[in-house]
Amino acid sequence: MKNNNVRGVYYVISLTFTVITIVCMLVVSLLIYANYTVSTKDTIVRENSEILKQISLNISLYTKTMMRISDTMYYNVIKKADISDISAGTLLHDLNLIYEGNTDNIVSIACFSSDGDLIAAAPNATLKDGIDVTSQEWFQLANTAVENIHISTPHIENL
Numbered sequence: 001m002k003n004n005n006v007r008g009v010y011y012v013i014s015l016t017f018t019v020i021t022i023v024c025m026l027v028v029s030l031l032i033y034a035n036y037t038v039s040t041k042d043t044i045v046r047e048n049s050e051i052l053k054q055i056s057l058n059i060s061l062y063t064k065t066m067m068r069i070s071d072t073m074y075y076n077v078i079k080k081a082d083i084s085d086i087s088a089g090t091l092l093h094d095l096n097l098i099y100e101g102n103t104d105n106i107v108s109i110a111c112f113s114s115d116g117d118l119i120a121a122a123p124n125a126t127l128k129d130g131i132d133v134t135s136q137e138w139f140q141l142a143n144t145a146v147e148n149i150h151i152s153t154p155h156i157e158n159l
Helices: 002-078 090-101 137-144
Strands: 109-112 118-122
Antiparallel strands (some): 109 118
16 A cells, blocks of 8 residues: 555656646746747837838938939039020030939939920930920929929839
8 A cells, every 4th residue: 555655646746747847848938939029029120120211311312312413403504504505515415424424313314494395315315206294293393393403203204
């Protein structure tokens, strides 16, 4: 009988130790999972914040570059050019220089009169047939606003 009691005590101790071990493993697993979840969430938030900062910086630099190009166009090319004498080629030459120096940022440059007539353009100097720039929103905005630079919503030019 004594042998059965010893086996019963060993059995109870083993069972208790096993249950405590399993409970401890579950608690540790849950704590590690919770810690992993929190750290992953913090990492994602931090990385997304860094991406947004980088995008903001890139947009800011692009806008400043476009403003510099616009200022150069206005003050160093258009104001100095004799629009009435395009045959001299100075305006077209200057437009081509600005275009070639900024091909990473500019697809094309065009100078229009307030009536919508094409004065000069780089790299192409002609418009497609049947194009009426005076009916386009960007042209109307540029004609009514006093500023030198106009930022519009993204759109496709079909000139």
